[in-house]
Each structure stands twice: as C-alpha cells, then as structure tokens.
Amino acid sequence: xxxxxxxxxxxxxxxxxxxxxxxxxxxxxxxxxxxxxxxxxxxxxxxxxxxxxxxxxxxxxxxxxxxxxxxxxxxxxx
Numbered sequence: 409x410x411x412x413x414x415x416x417x418x419x420x421x422x423x424x425x426x427x428x429x430x431x432x433x434x435x436x437x438x439x440x441x442x443x444x445x446x447x448x449x450x451x452x453x454x455x456x457x458x459x460x461x462x463x464x465x466x467x468x469x470x471x472x473x474x475x476x477x478x479x480x481x482x483x484x485x486x
Contacts, residue, residue: 429475 412420421442428435436451450456454469461469 426478429473429478432473 409420409422421439423435423439433452437447440447440451455471463469
C-alpha cells in the first residue's frame with residue numbers, strides 16, 4: 409500500500425475489516441465521506457435490496473457483515 413499512497417497521495421483510505429465489523433456505522437460514514445457520497449440509512453442494510461448483483465461475491469452481498477472472518481488470517485498456518 410505504500411506504493412499506492414506514494415502514487416496517489418490523499419486518494420487511498422486504509423480500512424481494517426475488524427474495524428468495520430466492530431463499528432459498522434462509523435466506518436461506513438467514514439468511507440462514504442472519503443468518497444464524497446451522501447449518507448443514507450440504507451447503507452447499513454445494503455443486503456436488503458432487490459437489485460441484481462453481478463459479481464463473484466453476490467452471495468455475500470445478500471447477507472449482513474459477518475464476524476467469522478475476523479482474525480482468520482492468524483488461524484491459517486503453513
């Protein structure tokens with residue numbers, strides 16, 4: 409990420425997944441503000457939509473943020 413911060417100073421927002429899980433509304437507001445996007449309460453209920461999702465993570469988009477991935481990187485020992 410040091411490279412991207414150097415190449416695009418002020419255009420990269422570092423967010424930790426654990427922080428998002430712990431404080432969803434605060435982090436969602438921070439992300440939207442950084443992007444210059446207006447806050448809507450529906451941002452916290454992103455998974456409650458009938459819109460079509462055409463991404464590899466379509467199943468994840470249809471469920472609330474979950475905590476099972478928190479610290480998962482520490483459990484995978486090679």
